[in-house]
Amino acid sequence: MNHFDWDHSFYVDFDLAAGFSEKAEPTRRYLSQMKDMYYDSAAAEKILKTEDPLIYEFYELGFPEREGDLAFGTTILYPGKVGNEYFMTKGHFHTKLATAEVYYTLSGEGCMVMENPEGDTLEMPLVKGQALYVPRRYAHRSVNTGKDPLVMFFTFQADAGHDYGTIETKGYHKMVVEKGGETAVVPNPKW
Ligand SMILES: O=P(O)(O)OC[C@H]1O[C@H](O)[C@H](O)[C@@H](O)[C@@H]1O
Ligand SMILES: [Fe+2]
Numbered sequence: 001m002n003h004f005d006w007d008h009s010f011y012v013d014f015d016l017a018a019g020f021s022e023k024a025e026p027t028r029r030y031l032s033q034m035k036d037m038y039y040d041s042a043a044a045e046k047i048l049k050t051e052d053p054l055i056y057e058f059y060e061l062g063f064p065e066r067e068g069d070l071a072f073g074t075t076i077l078y079p080g081k082v083g084n085e086y087f088m089t090k091g092h093f094h095t096k097l098a099t100a101e102v103y104y105t106l107s108g109e110g111c112m113v114m115e116n117p118e119g120d121t122l123e124m125p126l127v128k129g130q131a132l133y134v135p136r137r138y139a140h141r142s143v144n145t146g147k148d149p150l151v152m153f154f155t156f157q158a159d160a161g162h163d164y165g166t167i168e169t170k171g172y173h174k175m176v177v178e179k180g181g182e183t184a185v186v187p188n189p190k191w
Contacts, residue, residue, distance in 0.1 A: 019074035019151035024059040040083025069158035091141025095161025108150035114138040
């Protein structure tokens with residue numbers, strides 16, 4: 001765990017291409033920790049028989065969950081697929097539902113899949129050099145649709161919290177898959 005002093009100014013280094021930091025500590029999520037989130041569970045089990053790939057890592061700054069602070073860091077989401085579904089983050093709602101977040105794509109290409117509790121869905125490409133605004137009340141998951149790591153910088157209100165509940169049990173309404181050599185957003189048959 002890092003110990004930054006959130007009541008004083010501080011620097012954190014983030015490599016603008018690769019997303020890595022020397023100063024901050026990464027949290028890593030492997031396929032074994034999120035295998036049930038992929039639609040094709042047989043494909044996930046098959047991969048896990050021989051390896052447990054690192055799906056993504058993000059730099060956790062140990063931010064205090066205080067009103068007025070900002071959480072920020074980078075996420076590095078690796079390329080790959082489980083069955084025909086691209087590697088993705090778990091995704092979450094904010095516990096304080098009405099909390100937005102900004103993602104800036106540093107390198108790679110992908111898609112941000114969003115949905116609100118009413119089931120309205122939004123899918124927006126993650127494009128290098130563009131900041132994407134994730135609106136209040138929308139759960140958000142990033143998906144790597146490219147061949148290289150997808151690297152993003154993010155920031156949000158530090159006391160927003162993470163709510164994984166509904167996402168972990170039912171998933172998202174939409175999935176991002178490779179279909180006939182193309183990237184396609186399709187309905188999740190589990191809904
Ligand atoms: O929480 P996950 O869906 O696994 O995503 C991992 C992390 O990456 C993102 O960039 C978020 O902004 C973080 O708040 C989040 O914890
Ligand atoms: Fe978030």
